[in-house]
Amino acid sequence: MMAMQVVSAGGCLLPLRLLPSRRAAAARPPRASGASAAAVEEDGKVTLGGSGVPVTKLGIGAWSWGDTTYWNEFQWDDRKLKAAKGAFDASIDCGITFFDTAEVYGAGISGAINSESLLGRFIKERQQKEEVKVAIATKFAALPWRLGRGSVISALKDSLSRLGVSSVELYQLHWPGIWGNEGYLDGLGDAYEQGLVKAVGVSNYSEKRLRVAYERLKKRGIPLASNQVNYSLIYRNPEENGVKAACDELGITLIAYSPIAQGILTGKYTPDNPPTGPRGRIYTPEFLTKLQPLINRIKEIGASYEKTPTQVVLNWLICQGSNVVPIPGAKNAEQAMEFAGALGWSLTDQEVEEMRSMAREIKPVIGFPVEKL
Numbered sequence: 494m495m496a497m498q499v500v501s502a503g504g505c506l507l508p509l510r511l512l513p514s515r516r517a518a519a520a521r522p523p524r525a526s527g528a529s530a531a532a533v534e535e536d537g538k539v540t541l542g543g544s545g546v547p548v549t550k551l552g553i554g555a556w557s558w559g560d561t562t563y564w565n566e567f568q569w570d571d572r573k574l575k576a577a578k579g580a581f582d583a584s585i586d587c588g589i590t591f592f593d594t595a596e597v598y599g600a601g602i603s604g605a606i607n608s609e610s611l612l613g614r615f616i617k618e619r620q621q622k623e624e625v626k627v628a629i630a631t632k633f634a635a636l637p638w639r640l641g642r643g644s645v646i647s648a649l650k651d652s653l654s655r656l657g658v659s660s661v662e663l664y665q666l667h668w669p670g671i672w673g674n675e676g677y678l679d680g681l682g683d684a685y686e687q688g689l690v691k692a693v694g695v696s697n698y699s700e701k702r703l704r705v706a707y708e709r710l711k712k713r714g715i716p717l718a719s720n721q722v723n724y725s726l727i728y729r730n731p732e733e734n735g736v737k738a739a740c741d742e743l744g745i746t747l748i749a750y751s752p753i754a755q756g757i758l759t760g761k762y763t764p765d766n767p768p769t770g771p772r773g774r775i776y777t778p779e780f781l782t783k784l785q786p787l788i789n790r791i792k793e794i795g796a797s798y799e800k801t802p803t804q805v806v807l808n809w810l811i812c813q814g815s816n817v818v819p820i821p822g823a824k825n826a827e828q829a830m831e832f833a834g835a836l837g838w839s840l841t842d843q844e845v846e847e848m849r850s851m852a853r854e855i856k857p858v859i860g861f862p863v864e865k866l
């Protein structure tokens with residue numbers, strides 16, 4: 494059955510159930526946390542740290558586009574390609590113009606396609622129809638055999654070529670290297686000075702590494718704009734390990750990855766219907782059983798705003814301050830449109846705290862081990 498749709502203010506086709514309610518539309522803007530929180534631009538965008546680069550308050554993650562190592566049941570095909578393009582176009586229609594990819598996304602056998610190449614293609618196709626301005630974030634893979642600052646510039650040039658652009662808005666070190674980190678940071682600085690990137694960031698960096706990176710770039714007058722880390726209602730490590738506080742203090746944007754816990758916080762996976770594939774090993778029926786009371790409460794809170802659980806948990810992140818930018822992954826147009834409904838309203842402080850306190854009852858899953866390097 495086709496869902497009923499209406500066209501929203503930005504020309505965005507929204508299924509009726511995703512429309513903002515009157516209560517939601519009247520709600521307050523999110524709070525800023527800390528003196529150094531990123532500036533909120535007039536058009537509702539935020540700046541990436543001290544870089545001056547504006548991005549939408551929510552970005553779209555493109556890890557699953559073309560990937561057959563973790564996502565897509567290990568198979569890529571034309572149907573999935575069309576759906577991914579639908580996700581890109583729907584994001585633009587809804588005013589979301591910030592996209593996160595990486596040189597290693599879209600890897601695998603079974604017809605995998607590099608995510609940067611797909612994003613570049615989608616941008617080009619869209620630009621053939623109309624002028625669109627997007628902000629691209631991509632990442633350098635700190636592989637052990639890559640040494641020295643030159644390896645960063647060389648990988649970046651390959652990324653730019655796949656994306657079909659002469660510069661990107663944000664270039665990030667995907668994870669700390671086992672060695673060679675000073676060289677990587679110097680390479681980031683070189684990329685910035687050469688005008689190949691408008692802002693530089695890191696990802697999966699601990700508080701200690703973040704401070705070192707910040708200071709090293711600062712000596713060259715370059716702001717460290719962001720740290721992209723795993724952060725969601727049920728994975729609050731950044732609140733506990735000093736990363737969030739350091740970002741607030743230094744004016745660094747915290748880009749929240751896996752913000753809907755890889756689909757688990759949408760409420761669609763239950764103990765009787767757990768996710769398949771690699772996610773099934775992380776989010777087991779036992780874990781999902783413990784999660785149900787929280788999911789039920791999220792649904793109740795969502796109902797009072799006429800919002801879906803996905804929109805509630807993304808709004809919970811946005812409520813953590815204007816320097817938190819979630820980047821949920823969308824596989825199709827409907828998922829991307831749903832994300833847009835997380836913007837333009839705000840949970841109350843009491844709801845934010847109640848959800849955090851309920852989430853504390855659930856033991857977090859094991860994250861990406863590189864964040865402990």
Ligand SMILES: NC(=O)c1ccc[n+]([C@@H]2O[C@H](COP(=O)([O-])OP(=O)(O)OC[C@H]3O[C@@H](n4cnc5c(N)ncnc54)[C@H](OP(=O)(O)O)[C@@H]3O)[C@@H](O)[C@H]2O)c1
Nearest residue numbers: 554555556593750751752753754755756759821822828831
């Ligand atoms: N820096 C890093 O090390 C790192 C690590 C991980 C991710 N990331 C970045 O963060 C982005 C997002 O993280 P993620 O993809 O791991 O997890 P996520 O955004 O928490 O979850 C994405 C998944 O949730 C499901 N979903 C999305 N929208 C939905 C909706 N509206 N309703 C129901 N289900 C929905 C989809 O999977 P199904 O439809 O199959 O359920 C989708 O693939 C990535 O794309 C990537 O850009 C970075």
